[in-house]
Amino acid sequence: MARMDAVSKRTAQKIEKLAEQVMRAVKGGKNPFVEIPVRSLANVRFDPKKRIVQLGGQRQKRYFFNVAMAKKFMQTFLVSDACKELVESGKTTSIRDLYYITKHTIGETRQNTFEEQDESDPIIEDLEVALDALREELHLFASRKGSMVGPVTIRDSGDTIDLRRMGSGGWAVPSIVEENVIEFVRHEARYVLLIEKDAVWTRFNEDKFWKRERCIILQGGGQPPRGVRRLVQRLHQELKLPVYVLVDNDPWGFYIYSVMKQGSINLAYESMRMAVPDARFVGLSSFDKDKYQLPGNVAIKMDDGDVSRAKQMLAYPWFKEARWQREIQEMIRSGVKFELEALSRRGISFVTEEYLPRKLKEKDWLE
């Protein structure tokens, strides 16, 4: 815990420094600002060497005396204040909680400091990059989702947990999974399988796929939250386990894979801590419909949004590889997408008993 204290102290100092810098500017009659690295596609680079998405060098100044920025400037410091209080008191809270902590009505107006959580979440991300402090260091966590089972024993906040004995629901992955919270005690897993959906994961758990295959299965409830991503990276790096990703055959599923693999645009500054560049895409591939004889009636027609998203992804540097281009182009060409559940058409346990074993055996995956 002593190390944590040092981290907290450093975080609190960073916040103080930010505030003092603003006050100095105001004292000098200048327009105060906070400098924030730009978090947008324009300022995101794909590092082909590290094979991850990284934040570029662009920074933007958020001025107070600027109509378009004043409110966000104010919000930034409301969040800073609340975070500093959290850090100093040693408590952790959700970002939704923080939204309520910082939300109040301004003066005698009808205006609130924050109208929606959608306003406060990006401010938190801004603060993370501005301070170069992780969300965890600010004592914040995102909403918790995701579960995990497998032949592994961990220690979570001092409690030893055997993930073979998690029943049907599995172990809920917390938002903060740093070493000081989660420790790996021992394991006999051969690989990690990340499944997009809770429902499919439940099938894998019920069929005891993990036991049979000696693997760890996780699900992130769609786009996996930080906790899951961070945990997968730790499993990959610390336990040297290969990572497989099983997602729907649609642009959204592909993007989940790409986030797992090289990080997201929005959290590009955390790619180093989250991305698993070696993650493998096992399915559902656009060519599986023929390979596994999926009937046409389980396909879903792609709408315009899907198509344009897919076309967008064609341009991403990390999908430039020929096999990926073929994969995406085939999806666009066929105009249909498949959910993982479509495999159940071939039998309820088709996915655990035939599909995935065959995929792994044939090494039929993309990287």
Add this chain to the structure above:
Amino acid sequence: MARPAVRQLELVPAEPAGRKPARLEVARPPRAGVPVPAGAGAGGAAGGEAPERAAAAPAPRAPKRRATAEQMAQRQREISISEFFTKNRHLLGFDNPSKALLTTIKEAVDNSLDACEEAGILPEITVEVRDLGYESGLRRAKGQAEEPAPERARGAGGHHPPDARSDLSKGEGRFVVVVEDNGPGIVKAQVPKIFGKLLYGSKFHRLKQSRGQQGIGISAAAMYGQLTTGQPIRVVSRTGKARPAHLFEIQIDTRKNDPVVTRDDELREWHQEHGTRVELEIVANWQQGQKFVNRYVEHTALANPHATVHYLRPKQERLTFPRATDELPKEALEIRPHPHGVELGALMLMAAESRSHDLKGFLGSSFSRVSPAVADEILKAAAFKGRVRPRDLAEDRHLAESLHRAIQATKIMAPPTNCLSPIGDALMKKGLVSFLQVIESEGPQEDGDGQLDLDHATKRRATGASSRKAKVQPDEAGPERAGGSGGPYPPDLEEGVEKIKGHNYFIATVTRPPRVYRGNPFQVEVGLAYGGSWPADKPIELFRFANRVPLLFQRGACGVTEAVVKTDWRNYLLSQPRGSLPVGPMALLVHVASVWVPFTSESKEAVAHYPEIIREIQLAAQECGRKLATHIRKRQHADYQAQRRSIFELYIEEVARALGKITGKSPVPIQREFLRVAEAVTEAELEERSETAPPASGPRPRAEAPGARAPKDASEKVSRNPRRRDEDE
């Protein structure tokens, strides 16, 4: 010439409109503006017209003869101009009793102003309208039974209910119109002809900017009065201190177009040293006509800032528009016609009258801008064989035609422009200011249809008394505020902004350089007043003037309107529905001054659509519009600034509290410092904003959008307000 006209009137009485222009061309050769000898219009121009007449009278091919040429000849006789206009009085603006009221006043006032200006006197004009029905009602109420019967018969006629004792005449009634000026007066011998003969005047035969043109107006008004009430026109005139004033009562013999003096007295005393007073009893409709008169008087005052106008109306207080300047307008000089404006017939006529022996002399002496060199050039282009005298030209149409062609083909300097007397930028501004002052303060207590400004003023006072008060209070207490939007202004009024009775008006004026249409010089002036208490959601008020005379009717048919509508006011931050006047709190004044304003009809209600004129109006309007846009932008900027500051003030407290908590200091001094910087930084920030804004909202839309929404929206609302309004429509 008279013959075809008779046929029209007798055979096709139902559609004289189609033929009218032909008849009027003779009465008034407007295109060329050629000096035609007196009386020519009435029937003298026979020489030049002969061949046309023959062509214009084909016998109607009827299956069965009904009359022989001889029989018909018995019915053919000359009609006098006064007879013609008696039948066609709508041509002169006497369509109906309400319009007749205005036309009568207008003709008299125009004459007065012209006379004063020509004589070099600062005009002081009294316009009075008396309701005889109302007055007799009053008298009856006072005098009870004293001779009620004849009084009623004479004063009230059958036009108003007998029980309306002290009410104004409803609908049509008998009215007396009095117009009095302090002009040079009229010599005794001329009075009967001026007021009792149509087409008698001083302004027809010269090219010079004046209100009147052909000497029809006032005598037509007299004729109208005589026709509707049987009363003669009463004229009092005095030409100087030492001379006596004369009182005339004049009737018109419409058969002969000749005056008949029924009374000619010398007045022992008259309150004016010099001047003319005209009294006409007419059937009019005050109820409907007063709005026209109101507007006419207002606008006359507006376009003639050198004149004082007193306005007396039945049952209402006297209204005075004081003169805004003691400077008479520049005198308009008379010019000779420009060669490019002359038409073939006119050219022949001029040649016939020329006293020159050769064409070179004729061209040089009859036209402006023809130097000997230019005359040589024209003659060279005409390539006449042998010697041609002006007299030959008058006789030989082919010769005249080739000369005419040669003239059109030769480049000739634009006509001199000293014949024009524009109002001028400064005076137009003064006129607008004093006009607005009267409009803002003196709303007469009457019902109008909301079209007119005097009426507007009343309505505002009646219905919006509370809002007015609310507007006035901050004026007295705090800094200057704009009337319309309530946005604070910097303490010093912006250039061009006039504060009138607590309302800020932005005034801009533009006087274009003179131009030429068809050889006639003309000049366009545009002035606008923006803001104040004008309604922001209504189309602008368009005030049209021609030679300082307000044009009140046929707005849609007027070239001025077309030009204003064709101008894209959206460039100047006003909204403008397609194909109509812009919308906004603005009055636009357009003045066309010319030696010959091309009206669409004799009643001078609309300016013809000459492309040259429309173009000039557009250019002037655009120039004014640019000034307006600058002003609106400044105002928006000021509003924006105020809004922004309030946003900052709103957030400063929050920021200071958070900063204080983070650093463990008291928020009060932090807040104080922020407020201090807020004042200083706002200006500089604006520039900075334009640099940093794009990266802020551009590349990171997801991150910036939600927080920026509220203030950004607010600022957009300010800057795009006019457009927005347009979109709503």
